[in-house]
Amino acid sequence: xxxYAELYINGQWVAxxxxxxxEVINPSTEEVIGSVPAGTVEDLNDAVIAARNAFKSWANTPxxxxxxxxxxxxxxxxxxxxxxxKTIAMEVGMPVQLSTMIQAGxxxxxxxxxxKIATDFEYEESSGNSLVIREPIGVCGFITPWNYPxxxxxxxxxxxxxxxxxxxxKPSKEAPLNAFLLADAVDSIGLPAGVxxxxxxxxxxxxxxxxxxxxxxxxxxxxxxxxxxxxxxxAAQSVKRxxxxxxxxxxxxxxxxxxxSTAVPAGINGCFINSGQTCSAVTRMLVPASKQAEVIAIAxxxxxxxxxxxxxxxxxxxxxxxxxxxxxxxxxxxxxxxAEGATLxxxxxxxxEGLNRGYFVKPTIFADVKPDMTIAKxxxxxxxxxxxxxxxxxxxxxxxxxxxxGLSGAVSSANIERAKxxxxxxxxxxxxxxxxxxxxxxxxxxxxxSGNGREFGKWGLEEFLETKSxxxx
Ligand code: NAD
Numbered sequence: 001x002x003x004y005a006e007l008y009i010n011g012q013w014v015a016x017x018x019x020x021x022x023e024v025i026n027p028s029t030e031e032v033i034g035s036v037p038a039g040t041v042e043d044l045n046d047a048v049i050a051a052r053n054a055f056k057s058w059a060n061t062p063x064x065x066x067x068x069x070x071x072x073x074x075x076x077x078x079x080x081x082x083x084x085x086k087t088i089a090m091e092v093g094m095p096v097q098l099s100t101m102i103q104a105g106x107x108x109x110x111x112x113x114x115x116k117i118a119t120d121f122e123y124e125e126s127s128g129n130s131l132v133i134r135e136p137i138g139v140c141g142f143i144t145p146w147n148y149p150x151x152x153x154x155x156x157x158x159x160x161x162x163x164x165x166x167x168x169x170k171p172s173k174e175a176p177l178n179a180f181l182l183a184d185a186v187d188s189i190g191l192p193a194g195v196x197x198x199x200x201x202x203x204x205x206x207x208x209x210x211x212x213x214x215x216x217x218x219x220x221x222x223x224x225x226x227x228x229x230x231x232x233x234x235a236a237q238s239v240k241r242x243x244x245x246x247x248x249x250x251x252x253x254x255x256x257x258x259x260x261s262t263a264v265p266a267g268i269n270g271c272f273i274n275s276g277q278t279c280s281a282v283t284r285m286l287v288p289a290s291k292q293a294e295v296i297a298i299a300x301x302x303x304x305x306x307x308x309x310x311x312x313x314x315x316x317x318x319x320x321x322x323x324x325x326x327x328x329x330x331x332x333x334x335x336x337x338x339a340e341g342a343t344l345x346x347x348x349x350x351x352x353e354g355l356n357r358g359y360f361v362k363p364t365i366f367a368d369v370k371p372d373m374t375i376a377k378x379x380x381x382x383x384x385x386x387x388x389x390x391x392x393x394x395x396x397x398x399x400x401x402x403x404x405x406g407l408s409g410a411v412s413s414a415n416i417e418r419a420k421x422x423x424x425x426x427x428x429x430x431x432x433x434x435x436x437x438x439x440x441x442x443x444x445x446x447x448x449x450s451g452n453g454r455e456f457g458k459w460g461l462e463e464f465l466e467t468k469s470x471x472x473x
Contacts, residue, residue, distance in 0.1 A: 003034045007043055007200065008183040010050035011193025017042040022173045022200065027093040027320040028310035028358045036176045039201035044168065044209045047197035051139045051166035052215045054194025059136045059164040061192075063123070067115040069191055070161055074112035076185040077154075081108065084150060084181055089311035091175035092146060093319035093359070094274050096312055103178075107154035110440050110456065117461050118162035129472050134465040136164035137241060138217030141210040143203070143231060145223040146174035146322055147277040147381075152245070153179055155444075155455040156220045157196065163464035168197045168216070170207050172223075174322050176200045203227060211235050218464070221245070222279075225449055243453025243463050245279065246446060247379040248407030251400035252282035253422060255393065258412035260291065264298040266435050268385060270410065272306070272363055275321055276330075276383040280408035280430065280444075284369075284376060286396045289389035296345055296367050296387065303346045303363050310358060320359040321382055327359040330382030334364050337375040342366040342386070371399050379405070397425045406447030408432070429454070 005021075006013040020038035025031065037043075058066075077084065084107075085100025094103060123134045140160050144152040153169055160167050171179035183198045199206050207227070211219050211234035221231045222245040232242045252267045254260065270282040287295045309316025321327045334349040347364025361382055369376050369386040376386050390396040400409060410432040413419040423431035429445045432438075443459035445451055453463050 002177065002180070004036045004177070004180045007037055007039055007047070008180075008187065008196070008198040009043070009047045010197065011187070011191075013187075014046075016040065022176065022202070024091055024175070024177055025323070026090045027322050028090070028312065030357055030359075033090055034177050036180065036200040039170075039199040039206045041205060041209045044199050044201070044206050044213070047168045047199045048139060048210070048213050048215050050194035050197055051168055054192060055139055055166045058166055058192060058195050061164065063118045063121070063162070066161060066164060067118040069189060070111060070115040070118060070158060072189040073185055073191075074108055074115065076188055077104070077108040077111055077182075080181060080185065081105065084178060086312075087177050087181060088149060088175065091177055092149065092274070092277075092322055093311050095309070095316045095319050099311065103148060103150060106148070106440065107150045110151070110154050111158045113440055113457070114158040114162040114461070117159070117458055121458060121461055127469075131470040131472060133468050133470065135468060137464055137466050138165060139215055140165045140167045140464065141213070141216045141219045142167060142169045143207050143210065143219065143221045143223065144169070144171055146172040147274060147279070149175040150178040150182065152222045153182060155460065157182070159455075159460040160464050161195070162461055165218075165464050166195045168199060168210060170199055170201060170210055173200070173202055207231065208234060212237060214238050216240060218242070220453070220463070228451070244451040245453075245455065246449060246451040247405055248279045248281070248446065248450050249284060249377065249379055249403045249405045250280055250282045250408040250410070250428065251284045251286055251403075251426070252410040253286045253396045253400055253412070254288070254291075254295070255396075255411065255413040255418065255422065256288045256291065257414040257418075259414065260294055260298060262435070263412040264295055265302045267410065268299060268302055268365075270432075271385045272318060272383045275319055275361070277322060277326070277381050282408065282410050283380065283385060284400070285385055285387045286390050286399055287387055289391055292367060292387065292389045299365050299385075299387070300346055303365060306363055308352055308355060308360060308363070318363060318383060321361055322359070324359055326381065327361055330361050330380055330384065333375060333378070333380045333382065334361075334384060337366050337369075337373065337384070337386075340373045340375070342370075342373060342375060343368040345387070347384075371402055377403070393422065397422060401425075401427050404449045407450035
């Protein structure tokens with residue numbers, strides 16, 4: 001695995017100003033697999049200045065030309081698909097076939113989508129005697145987490161490039177290597193110097209300096225609600241635009257007429273994917289009380305066939321958690337669920353047999369979960385599903401909305417119109433109906449404490465634009 005000793009600033013690989021490094025650990029083996037620089041406030045400042053100096057020229061570059069760079073970037077990501085998939089499998093722990101498909105495939109597709117969005121977008125419209133024009137907001141700071149690391153970076157970089165913004169990326173310390181692969185790609189296509197800059201480092205140093213830097217016009221943050229609040233507080237001092245993609249506790253409502261034989265396995269997959277480390281994971285399965293026994297039986301036999309294993313092991317379907325601290329946190333949540341009286345259907349807090357190395361947790365399902373239990377309220381970020389019984393459709397909707405979060409959700413029913421009617425009543429940014437797939441051209445983002453702003457599609461581009469009215473005589 002590659003280690004990086006330099007940061008990418010102003011179109012060049014440059015030595016960091018401090019000597020510290022961040023080690024990257026493979027969660028499947030607990031081995032160190034690489035390292036990146038722990039950037040300093042000075043490094044970050046250099047990157048912001050480079051982005052500021054590059055802004056005027058990039059903002060004035062025609063959309064078609066910006067789109068041609070984006071196309072080249074998408075093509076380079078596609079060429080490097082295997083390397084990206086394997087790198088993220090080794091940083092995050094997602095099984096490599098899935099990682100190649102999702103962690104490499106999705107950002108490549110998103111990048112490609114913005115070549116078209118950049119040129120299709122209507123940057124000007126008339127309103128009465130005014131010409132309303134949309135302009136790039138300026139220098140952007142991107143702070144991203146480890147769970148879908150390149151997807152989360154590209155979800156910001158691609159629309160920002162399309163809009164004509166310049167940027168500084170601060171990736172997570174757990175999974176930063178993929179961001180360096182992106183910087184390699186940026187370098188190889190000859191993107192103008194200073195448009196894209198990469199400064200790895202810890203949140204309390206580089207992330208805070210980026211959030212409070214007076215030359216940064218906008219911060220786009222993905223991660224935990226706590227860090228998101230801190231970033232927004234710092235950004236408020238200079239009245240930056242802030243978009244946030246934060247946590248979730250999404251509900252999956254199985255209506256009484258749903259096909260349980262498909263909806264229950266699909267719901268478990270929607271919770272356990274990436275070992276439950278997915279902000280939009282449907283972690284609360286709401287089922288009619290009279291059907292709970294049937295749901296439990298299906299769930300038990302489905303989970304019995306899930307193969308746990310290292311990310312590079314042949315046939316493994318579920319990998320470890322990203323870090324030792326994440327494993328401790330998730331294990332404590334499982335213990336709490338037992339202590340609060342939920343019924344443990346499968347799994348539990350013990351380390352799975354034969355998997356003492358690596359941060360593995362048993363896929364765990366609780367039933368008879370009450371909406372006020374801790375496991376039903378807090379984001380666990382592990383392979384832990386809560387089955388919550390309900391009596392009426394109205395009660396199911398009320399339980400689903402009884403959350404500080406509002407990121408995603410799902411509804412299943414034999415009657416699609418009935419499912420849509422329920423979905424309209426959920427206070428969340430997305431709802432999957434009868435297994436509807438994630439769509440990179442549809443807006444993604446949160447209601448309530450799941451965040452502000454939307455990513456992907458034309459809605460993702462709009463976040464990076466300012467609006468100006470030319471009032472004509
Ligand atoms: P985090 O919020 O600590 O980190 C996300 C990013 O923010 C990282 O790049 C980090 O370095 C940076 N950061 C942290 N503190 C900062 C600060 N004070 N100022 C500026 N930047 C800062 O999240 P994490 O450690 O990656 O994961 C912790 C929890 O966050 C998880 O357990 C999970 O609940 C949640 N999470 C949510 C998502 C999501 O997409 N909604 C993704 C990953 C993690």
